[in-house]
Amino acid sequence: MFHYNATNLPLQGAPGSLGRPAKGAAKKPPPRRRRVTLYGLTFSLPLLAWQLLFFLAPLAFLVALSFWTVRNFQMRPDFDLVNWATVYSNPVFWQTYLRTLVLAVGAAALTSLLAFPCAYAIAFKLSEGARRWATFLMVIPFFTSYLVRVYSWQIFLSDHGIINALLGRVGLGPVPMLNNTFGTMVGYLTLAFPLVVLLQLFSLVFVDRRLIEAAHNMGARRLRTILEVVVPSARVGLVIAALFCFILTFGDFVSPLYLGGGNPPTLSIMITDTTKAGQQWPRAAVIALTMIATLLAAAFGAVGYAYKGRAR
Amino acid sequence: MTDVNRNPLIDWALRLYVLACFAFVFAPIAASFVFSFNEDRFPSLPLGGFSTEWYRAVAADPLVWDGLWNTLVAGVAVSLAATVLGFGAAYTDYRYRFFGKTVYLALALIPPTIPVVIMGLAMLAFLSRIGLSGLSWSVILAHIVICAPFAMAIVRLRLSQIDPDLEAAAWNLGASEWQAMAHVILPFARPAILAAFFITMAVSFDEFAIAWFVSGLNETLPVKVLGFLQGQVSPRINVIGTFVFLASMTLVILAQLLLFRRPAPEPNP
Known part of the structure; x- marks a missing residue:
C-alpha cells in the first residue's frame, strides 16, 4: 500500500542502511516500493480508523436511519420510504x-x-x-x-x-x-x-x-x-x-x-x-x-x- | 506596493473601510466585555454604573462551574487526541504516496465542512445506537472528529517547509525511522504541534452544536450559553462571553505566534 515518496528521498538512502552499496553482511536495503511498514501504519492508521468509525459510520447510519419507521414513539430498523415521502x-x-x-x-x-x-x-x-x-x-x-x-x-x-x-x-x-x-x-x-x-x-x-x-x-x-x-x-x-x-x-x-x-x-x-x-x-x-x-x-x-x- | 492607481482619496477611503470591517468583526467581542461590567439589566446607552455584580452572580452559580469543568476536561482530551491523530495524518501525507491517498486526505480534512447540526444529529443517532450517547466522553469522541483536521492542516503546513533531505540524511547516517522521527521530524514540527494543540482546544472550547446534541446531562459551557440564549436576557452571558473570548483569543494568539514567529536571524560567520 505504501511506498516512499520519491521526491522526498533524493538521497535514495533506505532507513537503517548506511547509504553505501551493501558490503558483505551489511543490512540489505529494504525494497522501496509497495511496502507496508509498522512504522508507516502507526502514523496513518489512527486517523483513518477514527474518521471511519466516528465520521463516516455516523453519516452512513444517517442514511439507514432515514428508512426506519416510528411506531408508538419507538424507532425501529426498517426499510420504508415513508419518511422520504x-x-x-x-x-x-x-x-x-x-x-x-x-x-x-x-x-x-x-x-x-x-x-x-x-x-x-x-x-x-x-x-x-x-x-x-x-x-x-x-x-x-x-x-x-x-x-x-x-x-x-x-x-x-x-x-x-x-x-x-x-x-x-x-x-x-x-x-x-x-x-x-x-x-x-x-x-x-x-x-x-x-x-x-x-x-x-x-x-x-x-x-x-x-x-x-x-x-x-x-x-x-x-x-x-x-x-x-x-x-x-x-x-x-x-x-x-x-x-x-x-x-x-x-x-x-x-x-x-x-x-x-x-x-x-x-x-x-x-x-x-x-x-x-x-x-x-x-x-x-x-x-x-x-x-x-x-x-x-x-x-x-x-x-x-x-x-x-x-x-x- | 505599486506606484500605479495612486489616488490618495480612494486609498484613504479603502483604509478606512478596512478599519470599519475590523470594527464590525470585533464589535460584538468588545460589547460583551463592556456590558459585562454594566450594572443595568438590559443593555443600552447610556451605560449604567460600573458593577461586578454579574461576575459575582456567575461565580456563585454551580452550574457554570460544572460546565467549565466539562469544557476543560473535553478540551484537553480532545486537543491531545486530535493533535496526535492530525500529526500522523500530516506526516503520512508528507512522506507517503499510496493508492487512495485522495480519499484518505478527504476523510482527514472534510469533517469541519459538514454543518454541525447534521454532524450533531448523525453523532447522536449513531452513539445512541451503540450505547455511547449522553456519556461524559461522547462529546470528546465527536469533537476529535472535527478538530483533527485543523491539527492536520497546521502540522502539514509546517512539514511542507522541512528540507526533505533532512530525514533521508538521518537515515543515511544510520538512524532508524523511529530515531529520525524523534530527532529530526518531531523537533522541526514542534511549534506546529503546539499550535495545533492550542487551536484544536479553541475549536473544542467554542463548539456548541454537536456538544448540545450528544452531551445529555454533561453540558459544556457553550451548551449552557445556548440554554441561556433560549431563556431571558441576562448580563451573565456577557460575563461568560468575556471569559470565553479571553480564553479562545489567548489560545489562538499563542498558536499564531508559534506558527508565524519570524525565524531568528542566522548569525553571520
Missing part, C-alpha cells in the same frame, strides 16, 4: 428549502461583495507589516465563540439597543433590526466575513502585480483593472471563498434562530426542532441528507466553475 410531500419543507437556499446564496453574494474591498485594500494598499497584522487579527474571530458573538449583536440591534439609542438621539427609529432577515444577515456576516476576507486575501496576494501595472500603463482605470485583471486572476480564491460562505450559512441555525427570529425556520432549525422534539429522527435524517446532497452539488459546481478553462 412524508418530508418531500410537505410543501412547508420545500418552502423552507427554498428560503434556506436563497438566504445562503444571498449571504455568499453579500459577504463576497463586502469582503472584497477589504481584502483588496489589505492586499494592495497596506505595508507588509500592516498586512501581517491584519491577517493575524482576522484569524482570531474565526476561532472565537460564534455563539457569544451572535448574542452580543442583540446588544446593538434590539429595539432598545445601542444603535436604536443612537438613532433615537437624532429623532429617528426605532428601526427593527432583530427577528428579520436583516438580523439573520448580520449573523451570517459574523460567521463568514473573517474567513471570506482571509480566503480572498490569500488569492489576491498571488495576483501578478506586473499584470496590474501593464493594465494601468495601457490606460485602464482602476475599476476596469480590478474587474478585468484582478478578479479573473484571483477567480479560484474568490469562488472558493463564496463557496465556504455558502456552506457555513446554509448549515447554520444560530443566526436565523436568535437574530432572525426562527420563524419562518430554515432547514437547520427544522432539524434541531425535529430532533429535540422527540422520536422523529428519521425525518430529521431525510432533511439532513437533502442538505448534504445540496452542499455536495454546490461544492462540485463551484469548484468546476472556479477551475473552468484552467489546466489544474
Whole structure:
C-alpha cells in the first residue's frame, strides 16, 4: 500500500542502511516500493480508523436511519420510504428549502461583495507589516465563540439597543433590526466575513502585480483593472471563498434562530426542532441528507466553475 | 506596493473601510466585555454604573462551574487526541504516496465542512445506537472528529517547509525511522504541534452544536450559553462571553505566534 515518496528521498538512502552499496553482511536495503511498514501504519492508521468509525459510520447510519419507521414513539430498523415521502410531500419543507437556499446564496453574494474591498485594500494598499497584522487579527474571530458573538449583536440591534439609542438621539427609529432577515444577515456576516476576507486575501496576494501595472500603463482605470485583471486572476480564491460562505450559512441555525427570529425556520432549525422534539429522527435524517446532497452539488459546481478553462 | 492607481482619496477611503470591517468583526467581542461590567439589566446607552455584580452572580452559580469543568476536561482530551491523530495524518501525507491517498486526505480534512447540526444529529443517532450517547466522553469522541483536521492542516503546513533531505540524511547516517522521527521530524514540527494543540482546544472550547446534541446531562459551557440564549436576557452571558473570548483569543494568539514567529536571524560567520 505504501511506498516512499520519491521526491522526498533524493538521497535514495533506505532507513537503517548506511547509504553505501551493501558490503558483505551489511543490512540489505529494504525494497522501496509497495511496502507496508509498522512504522508507516502507526502514523496513518489512527486517523483513518477514527474518521471511519466516528465520521463516516455516523453519516452512513444517517442514511439507514432515514428508512426506519416510528411506531408508538419507538424507532425501529426498517426499510420504508415513508419518511422520504412524508418530508418531500410537505410543501412547508420545500418552502423552507427554498428560503434556506436563497438566504445562503444571498449571504455568499453579500459577504463576497463586502469582503472584497477589504481584502483588496489589505492586499494592495497596506505595508507588509500592516498586512501581517491584519491577517493575524482576522484569524482570531474565526476561532472565537460564534455563539457569544451572535448574542452580543442583540446588544446593538434590539429595539432598545445601542444603535436604536443612537438613532433615537437624532429623532429617528426605532428601526427593527432583530427577528428579520436583516438580523439573520448580520449573523451570517459574523460567521463568514473573517474567513471570506482571509480566503480572498490569500488569492489576491498571488495576483501578478506586473499584470496590474501593464493594465494601468495601457490606460485602464482602476475599476476596469480590478474587474478585468484582478478578479479573473484571483477567480479560484474568490469562488472558493463564496463557496465556504455558502456552506457555513446554509448549515447554520444560530443566526436565523436568535437574530432572525426562527420563524419562518430554515432547514437547520427544522432539524434541531425535529430532533429535540422527540422520536422523529428519521425525518430529521431525510432533511439532513437533502442538505448534504445540496452542499455536495454546490461544492462540485463551484469548484468546476472556479477551475473552468484552467489546466489544474 | 505599486506606484500605479495612486489616488490618495480612494486609498484613504479603502483604509478606512478596512478599519470599519475590523470594527464590525470585533464589535460584538468588545460589547460583551463592556456590558459585562454594566450594572443595568438590559443593555443600552447610556451605560449604567460600573458593577461586578454579574461576575459575582456567575461565580456563585454551580452550574457554570460544572460546565467549565466539562469544557476543560473535553478540551484537553480532545486537543491531545486530535493533535496526535492530525500529526500522523500530516506526516503520512508528507512522506507517503499510496493508492487512495485522495480519499484518505478527504476523510482527514472534510469533517469541519459538514454543518454541525447534521454532524450533531448523525453523532447522536449513531452513539445512541451503540450505547455511547449522553456519556461524559461522547462529546470528546465527536469533537476529535472535527478538530483533527485543523491539527492536520497546521502540522502539514509546517512539514511542507522541512528540507526533505533532512530525514533521508538521518537515515543515511544510520538512524532508524523511529530515531529520525524523534530527532529530526518531531523537533522541526514542534511549534506546529503546539499550535495545533492550542487551536484544536479553541475549536473544542467554542463548539456548541454537536456538544448540545450528544452531551445529555454533561453540558459544556457553550451548551449552557445556548440554554441561556433560549431563556431571558441576562448580563451573565456577557460575563461568560468575556471569559470565553479571553480564553479562545489567548489560545489562538499563542498558536499564531508559534506558527508565524519570524525565524531568528542566522548569525553571520
